[in-house]
Amino acid sequence: MRKILAFNILFSYSFCFGQIQSVVFDSITKEKIPYVNIWSENENIGTTSNKNGEFLIDSLNSGFLILSRLGYKELRINLIELPTSIFLSPKAVGLKELPILEKKETEQRIIGNFENTNIETFYASTGTPEIKARLFDYDSRFVNTPYLKKIILPIYSHLPNSEFNIRLYSVGQNGEPCDPIYEKNVIGVAKKGINNMEIDLTDLSLTFPKSGLFVGFEWLIVDENQYKLSYPTNSSKTKAKSIIIYEPKVGILSTSENSHAWNYKKGKWRKEEKIYDNKGVPYYDDYGVLAIELTLTN
Numbered sequence: 001m002r003k004i005l006a007f008n009i010l011f012s013y014s015f016c017f018g019q020i021q022s023v024v025f026d027s028i029t030k031e032k033i034p035y036v037n038i039w040s041e042n043e044n045i046g047t048t049s050n051k052n053g054e055f056l057i058d059s060l061n062s063g064f065l066i067l068s069r070l071g072y073k074e075l076r077i078n079l080i081e082l083p084t085s086i087f088l089s090p091k092a093v094g095l096k097e098l099p100i101l102e103k104k105e106t107e108q109r110i111i112g113n114f115e116n117t118n119i120e121t122f123y124a125s126t127g128t129p130e131i132k133a134r135l136f137d138y139d140s141r142f143v144n145t146p147y148l149k150k151i152i153l154p155i156y157s158h159l160p161n162s163e164f165n166i167r168l169y170s171v172g173q174n175g176e177p178c179d180p181i182y183e184k185n186v187i188g189v190a191k192k193g194i195n196n197m198e199i200d201l202t203d204l205s206l207t208f209p210k211s212g213l214f215v216g217f218e219w220l221i222v223d224e225n226q227y228k229l230s231y232p233t234n235s236s237k238t239k240a241k242s243i244i245i246y247e248p249k250v251g252i253l254s255t256s257e258n259s260h261a262w263n264y265k266k267g268k269w270r271k272e273e274k275i276y277d278n279k280g281v282p283y284y285d286d287y288g289v290l291a292i293e294l295t296l297t298n
Helices: 011-015 139-145
Strands: 003-006 020-025 038-042 047-049 053-060 064-068 073-080 085-088 109-110 121-125 131-136 146-155 162-171 176-179 186-189 192-200 213-219 226-232 242-256 261-265 268-271 287-290 293-297
Touching: 038 053, 047 053, 064 213, 073 085, 109 139, 131 162, 131 287, 146 162, 146 186, 162 242, 192 293, 261 287
Parallel strands: 003 121, 020 085
Antiparallel strands: 020 053, 038 047, 038 064, 064 073, 109 293, 121 242, 131 213, 131 261, 146 192, 146 242, 146 293, 162 176, 162 186, 162 213, 226 242, 242 287, 261 268
């Protein structure tokens, strides 16, 4: 039977003193920026700006707010001085001289393929910005199929149009996700129910980095993705509890080591830890890694 995991319940909310609200703009175009990753520094509190660039976040009276988004410089703001309008500066992306290769798409290679019967667990976010990423190692055989064509993920959603973001990274010196290989969001829209969802990357003309490739799944903490989930308890006094999660949920596979599974929270990348329930008991003895099928082409 498939299990739905919803962890990191925001118990820190009980320590909050109020809420802050603001809107995020592009410093050059002055347009509102949707889906900005926002969190209180060193706190388990965070959110995402909505389609209109607006956000509302619980916060302590002091400290700093961190804002980040693909294509923009990260911004750190003192909560005491937080304005109602925040401006992010676009990154200056230098153009590299790369050989022009003609796409043929006469050959393809599939890596990371999975069986739906092996996916017993779907992971959900409970309200803080979070990215789960899976590493794909480079193989010299990829020289014949260098382009990223598509990815497929098993997705489970209680909502008809929940949105998520796909991030693509090269590999850093310590094996962690490093520089984005694409500086824009790749937004996916999940259907209601359990589906294998395909994300087409063909038009991006991205090649597989020789350092390796991380594919990241990012939850968007916006009202449209919010869902109240009820689950049974072992208590005779309480038949069921409920928790607010953010859709969609993504399929997880069991793995014996965590070198290929990373997690981004509170502004830092860390190797994935074992997944525990609310009693501190691991769901399985191994680690969890994203179920992702990646197709390459020439």
